[in-house]
């Protein structure tokens with residue numbers, strides 16, 4: 001017999017915790033869920049993306065030794081475990097007083113991170129989004145998937161598979177394992193890159209670079225050619241947030257926080273992220289397990305922002321690798337060097353970062369420091385540390401307090417996808433308003449909503465678990481809250 | 491003869507096991523010659539389209555919806571494989587089993603240093619499935635035919651298991667594949 005807590009409903013009253021028995025439930029499956037509310041005139045009044053999963057990491061890692069955390073918390077998400085691994089390791093660097101890592105440690109971690117960025121962006125573009133682009137948003141769902149792509153465009157599918165593999169191989173030689181590795185430790189790294197490992201990776205550099213540029217071209221041409229229809233699709237003005245290097249360059253591994261508004265004016269700049277909690281807060285809403293972050297000085301109404309490839313392109317002054325910088329200039333020219341607020345421009349921005357990551361990988365493979373032997377440092381022990389990183393899907397926050405027995409006392413995690421919670425909800429609302437006519441829902445409408453969500457490449461695994469093709473349920477209510485229509489997509 | 495069907499799902503897991511399935515890399519092209527993918531997060535198939543030969547389960551059960559999905563898989567699949575430590579033992583999510591659920595909820599929605607919660611609420615919408623009192627491994631809910639340990643099991647393990655099953659041959663894994671972290 002399985003017992004259930006009656007969710008937050010009863011929990012919110014604290015007392016009277018009641019247990020109920022679940023019979024086989026006939027409720028629909030679905031990790032992400034969209035609900036739409038109509039008024040009397042069948043106009044969309046409200047559309048929401050609900051995140052339905054809750055884990056409790058912040059609480060159950062309390063009491064664990066701090067050095068375990070970088071290996072433990074990556075089990076939040078197997079799609080980009082390296083991001084959690086590194087964000088936690090960076091926080092632990094602060095705890096052990098390693099204020100400057102050895103060159104070998106810093107560069108090994110960077111290589112691991114660019115490998116992660118490369119595999120994740122390739123996965124997202126080829127495996128998850130290319131079917132929408134190649135076959136159309138409202139095409140036959142039976143072929144609208146990576147297997148359909150493999151049948152119709154085998155060469156392209158092979159590219160996607162091999163690019164993802166390359167990124168995974170980089171992760172394997174830097175972290176020890178393709179998924180949930182152990183490479184980064186508090187204060188450094190536990191291995192260097194052998195000459196043999198380096199030479200194997202070097203062999204494919206040219207091929208990977210060519211394919212990355214090819215993918216960038218697909219994304220760019222697609223966006224530019226369809227700009228008229230894509231521009232309004234799920235779009236709206238917003239603030240943007242990311243880490244930024246001291247000189248204003250894009251830096252995916254380390255930097256200070258910068259936030260800009262929709263016009264590009266700075267809200268704050270070069271903020272030391274150890275004090276992130278003075279700038280960012282997260283609102284709790286009853287209908288989603290995922291919180292809604294916002295910039296404190298602007299308040300919950302106006303302070304929400306976007307993160308991820310689009311936000312990074314918008315906040316950066318320049319990119320320090322030639323091909324990606326060339327692409328960035330073309331990208332910014334479309335909006336006259338003002339921030340680009342198009343939801344569908346995420347794909348193009350993502351492919352610019354794919355190229356940038358490959359350029360960085362190439363640069364690092366030629367760096368002799370990767371064969372260095374000085375792997376770990378430490379300094380004065382602290383009891384609190386914050387680690388931030390630009391994960392593939394955006395800024396990722398890890399914050400820990402450690403007691404004198406080396407046990408975790410407090411953990412606060414703001415994952416990338418959580419930062420995009422409000423924007424994803426706005427995109428859902430916008431597409432629902434624009435595309436919903438009457439109350440007959442078609443499969444095509446559903447996929448339009450998914451396409452908008454998918455642009456953000458949400459890793460709902462961090463709060464729920466779903467890949468880009470997430471199961472969705474759309475329910476349509478009338479003004480009195482009575483269900484008019486319901487479509488499931490699993 | 492029609493190809494056998496495979497279905498996969500992710501319950502209370504991290505998707506790492508699914509990523510490990512994708513880590514079979516170009517062998518995936520061979521796999522789609524041998525089998526058809528049915529209900530799975532990697533495609534857009536909504537419902538089970540028929541009987542499946544193999545169901546691969548990632549993750550244990552942490553809410554009522556997980557239980558429902560797992561039971562559906564049992565109903566539609568000849569062979570169920572619990573893939574990875576979460577499915578076989580509950581894994582990392584089961585670390586919450588020793589802690590009252592309310593404490594976990596309070597930590598996330600009341601005590602966190604960045605939380606903004608003037609109305610002092612916790613998520614409680616009817617859209618959210620009920621959480622279970624603890625995280626259950628799959629075999630406590632339905633009968634599981636095979637257990638595949640690892641976090642995640644390696645791509646080679648997954649590949650060799652599937653091939654052995656499809657050919658009805660016994661599975662012999664070399665030492666390297668059954669040695670863990």
Ligand code: SF4
Nearest residue numbers: 503504506574575576
């Ligand atoms: S077993 Fe490991 S890789 Fe698989 S879902 Fe669980 S945590 Fe993720």
